[in-house]
Amino acid sequence: MDTFDSHSLDRDYIFLQDNHLKQLSQDDLVQLLDDYYNSDNKVVDILSRHHLSMRPGDLSRELPYIKIEERCPYDNSRLLEQIPSKTRTQNWLNNKICRQCGHTVYYQTNYLCDCFGCQEKRSEFRDDLAKMGTKISKQKKDYQKLSLESKVDLSAFIKMDNNPFGYRKVGVTHKNTDTGFLITESLKEQKLIYPSRDNDPEDFDKIDFKSMSYRGNWEEINWELNIKVLNYDYRQTLDTVEYMMLNQDLDDFEVESLYRKIAIESLTNYFLYSTEFLSYATPSKETVQQVVQELLSEYTPEMFLETILSTLHNYDLLAKNREKLFEKKGFMNLVQNEIKKTKKSKGTGRPAEKRSIEAAELLSDPKADAFFENVVDDPAWMGKMIPAENDSAQKLPAHELEAMIDYVEDDISIIPEELAGAKSYSITEHGILVNYKLGTIMYSDQLSLYKLAKEKNLLSEGSDWWSTNGFNFTVEKFYSLKFLLELAKTLTNSNIKQK
Ligand SMILES: [Zn+2]
Ligand SMILES: [Zn+2]
Structure with missing residues (x-):
């Protein structure tokens, strides 16, 4: 938010229209503004002192413009902004206007500029967007082959879209995660939808047409469906997707x-x-x-x-x-x-x-x-x-899975060294146990161990559940399947005793 320094008032003022203040000399104008901003005098009194016959309420509307630092993207001239009313000096927010070409940066975010430069830019942008859309839609996704969740997401997405506000307001219960946002994000990632050609550049934060990656204000963007249903036209496809009408056997x-x-x-x-x-x-x-x-x-x-x-x-x-x-x-x-x-x-x-x-x-x-x-x-x-x-499908919380992936050992060349000093071993349904002088080490993958820990009620808060004392073995790392198979093979062919 910009602020306006009402103590340095001797500036170049510009009036875009004829008005009462325009008639004043620079000195009078500065004097009037100083009265207006920096004294407690009533506007009525200020106006009469300067012999101005206008309604007090009109003063803020007739204030002059000044040049600000921001420049026009099309002709590089400095933009003009009307100086703020007395109550708005700390919160200065007006339209910024280019006097050369009329380009305007509106302070209300939902207003779009219609100057020649912006129209040109928008039409170029839309051409690029259309090209990207054509590229994406060359590979339309077969509706029948989608996962059930994608189908549900698509149906939800179309229903949300019936709302004139774009997004359906999902109610107080979902303040934490905006379900609508997540659905859109997921469908976009899967390229099941893509932005249609009629969008405005202002609704995107970032867009790279080459790599077809973009981020934006999902609520404002219009989308196209990238789905095909055999022998169906667009309207039929849309209905199919909204009501999930294909009579497929659900799993x-x-x-x-x-x-x-x-x-x-x-x-x-x-x-x-x-x-x-x-x-x-x-x-x-x-x-x-x-x-x-x-x-x-x-x-x-x-x-x-x-x-x-x-x-x-x-x-x-x-x-x-x-x-x-x-x-x-x-x-x-x-x-x-x-x-x-x-x-x-x-x-x-x-x-x-x-x-x-x-x-x-x-x-x-x-x-x-x-x-x-x-x-x-x-x-x-x-x-x-x-x-x-x-x-068989116990779901691991994401942060645990992430933490565990760092621990996975995949290098089979360390096996001989690893087994040095091993006394005996046993192969169990949860992994391979190898007994050393100082204790037993469990060689297993994370999912099997997680399942075991869960069964034994050993899951504690925090991400390092595998270091629990509840196991009668030590878990140093997790191992890839390849590693475990190789380890089993090496053990069976070795002199180490199987228990
Ligand atoms: Zn301009
Ligand atoms: Zn413009």
Whole structure:
């Protein structure tokens, strides 16, 4: 935000139109401005002292322009800006105008300049955008081959687009992550959508036509669908995508995973939002996600949500736990305890169906809506148990996976040295155990060990769960599959005893 120095007033003033102030000499004008900005005199009195017959309210509108440092991108002349009204000197924000070509930088961001230079630039930009679009759309994606999640995202995306404001406002529950933004981002990354040719350069922060990479204000951008459905025209394709109309057999496993993912995501966001709302220490998203994931195996989303709400409104309970609430997991632990207490003691007198529809509305986001309208047609899903997680697909929190990838050993040439001093070994379902004089080392990959740690309830807070004392072996690193196979081969062909 610019500021206007109202103490150095002897400047070059420019009037773009005839007005009352234009008639004054430079000295009179400076005198008047000094009175206006730097005295407590009323505007009426100032005007009469300078023999000006105008309405006091018009003064700020008739103030002159000055040249500012910023220059016109088309002819390099310095831009003009009207000096601010008295109350706006610290917050000086007016249109910036080029006197040569009329180029205007509007202070309202939704106004676009229509000068010749800008029109030219826009039309060049649109030509480039069209070329990029043609390139991307040469490889239209086959709708049938998309993942279920992409299809749900696409459906949600088109429904959002029916909103005249572009984005659907996703409600207070999603302040933390704007689901609409994430959907757009993901579809754009997969090149399932691309910006149409009618966009304005102002809506992009960055665009590189060569590498076809761009970032921008997704809410303002118009998109084109990069999808094909055999023998369908654009309109039919659009309908197919919006209502997910192809009668394909859905993969049960895929449906259930997405069901869980959507329920967990919605509840996690709601949880984080509630914590933020209380302004206590906020636990990390991964932590909340993990708790939600665990609780959903025993409780319905509706029970979960109602407990959050009743805890939020239970002032006695909050007051009693005031201290705890300032801990990172404070509110979460409280809700967790409450949900265990109130298990199955639901008697609010309203039909469960009705309550869960209300709950679903509270957690409503475009993705959940699209899923529960098109895939599992179930408005009352909140009142039901979320399908159990498939054991073989336990999901690792992203930060743990990231931390572990740094530890993966892939260099098989170190195996002989590694096995020096080994006494015996055993090959187990979780990995290869090698006994040395000083102890046992586990050679395994991260996922198998994570699963073992989870089964044994050894997962602690933080990212280095593998250094737990709960294992009767040491985990120094993780190993690639190639490394493990080679290690097993070397051990079997060696003199080291198998136990
Ligand atoms: Zn200009
Ligand atoms: Zn312009």
